[in-house]
Amino acid sequence: MTAASPPISSAPPVATEAGHSLWSDAWHRLRGNRLAVFGGGVLLLLTVLCVVGPWFSHYTYNEQELSNAFAPPGSAHWLGTDQHGRDLLVRILYGGRISLGVGLCATLVALSIGVVYGAISGYAGNKTDALMMRFVDILYALPFTIFVILLMVFLGRNIVLLFVAIGAVEWLTMARIVRGQVQSLKKMEFIEAARALGYSPRRIIFRHLLPNLLGPVIVYATLTIPSVMLLEAFLGFLGLGVQPPMSSWGTLIKDGADKMEEYWWLLVFPGSLFSLTLLSLNFLGDGLRDALDVRAAKD
């Protein structure tokens, strides 16, 4: 090791020149990727807009103005109003808080379960591994719609439980990826050294293995967020997501689809914003994958 230590202590033990850790290299590569920068920028902008935007508006998401129902986009209501005369722009921003929030939180839930499960399975190996992976295979064979619905009914219609329900069905692929990585990592010498030093499996997994898994985990998490958001929107479409008068992008799209024949803006604006978000997440995820040079998450 050179005198200049890498800025992030968890960086894998790679031969470093002065100040060039794996992470700063990856950061440079990511910044050179125009699509990824675009994706990251759009996401940042949307998040800020959704969090801050509603504070600067005269309207609220549930304030009705029945005399002004179905107003087309104009100077008073930039994106028009819905059947109760509520401002669509503000409702989309509030909905964005829910959709982006669910996307992030449910992904964190899925990530935690998947990483811990996969790491244990991969590190344990042998019979434990076979059994744990069999269980994942079985869960893969279940139709997740039925299970999310049952979970939602069982847990109640609560926004926090929505994260849990979605996270509970989205962790499988993460577990598989992490397991595969751990299997190849645990044969490496630094793990053998840790074992020779008498560290507990728990310490080895959390201190030595997991930091080296960050690359694939970050990449796959970025690619999980879109599928989590799609699932949330799907639940909203079923009426199982957030309850009125609150809105998420899924419920707004559903309402818009019902009325699109006369009032196109109710579908087009939330729909295109949702698609733009998914697009940005995909750009960012692809960019991260190339920057961190991760092959595991390729398909």
Place this chain on the structure above:
Amino acid sequence: MLRFVVRRLLQLIPVLFVIVTLTFFMVRFVPGGPFTAEKAVSPEILKNLNAHYGLDQPLWRQYLSYLGHLVQGDFGPSFKFTNRTVNEIIAAKLPVSLELGGLALGVALVVGLPLGILAAARRNTWLDYLCTATGLIGICVPTFVLGPILALVFGIYLRWFNVSGWEYADDRVLPSLTLGFVYAAYLMRLTRGGLLEVLNLDFIRTARAKGASEVRIIFRHALHGGLAPVVSFLGPAIAGILTGSFIIETIFQIPGLGREFVTSATNRDYTLVVGLVVLYATLIVVMNLVVDVVQVWLNPKLRFE
């Protein structure tokens, strides 16, 4: 090979057993029952209903008797559709979903594969960018946005196709396109990615050096290996696509099986839920087996593992 297939099919039995058990008890632990409706039935009727369907028995006995019927291929009576068995419901609705799924799959293959090959062969040209962009749109515009938009433009403004029902050939166009487009997008991306990976390998360079034409290189040399990720994706995707899509069937008013996956769970129609889960899981396991066989056929190296 035959031994491999038979062994895998035998493994299906314990897998299905675990799935049936898991689902059976899970639905029972969800609050509410098939007879809790908005209009409450009187306690006497409820008691009779429960007795009629054996719901007053202890749970373990219900479970054993259900297993007994299941082994004989009998999924039991539906709790919500009176006088109809789960077998009848599946027999009535599965063909619709199979047809829709088959058509969508056709769209996906016809659009996705050629575009993916084209994009890989003309890498980093405007053709590639066009294909990749279209693929991204397919992935980022969910069916519940695409479906209504297609219905609006081609059904209501242009009046080319019908937007609801499942009777005439006309009715099939928009739902198949909507459902197929999403899968086409995934297929396109996977085909392109898989092919590009193979096209970088040494044996392709050798083929080029020997003067093989670009067409021959792709179809004769690269496609075999490049299709591996596509096949892995297609297996489970086919199982999903054939058992119906709730969203497509709702938007276009199609009497398929996909809607039952949702309504059976919200209705607590115990037998129908377990029946559908068993159907889906069987299809998934079988399709994964098919994937493994096809992978070995595509890549003889795997035969030794």
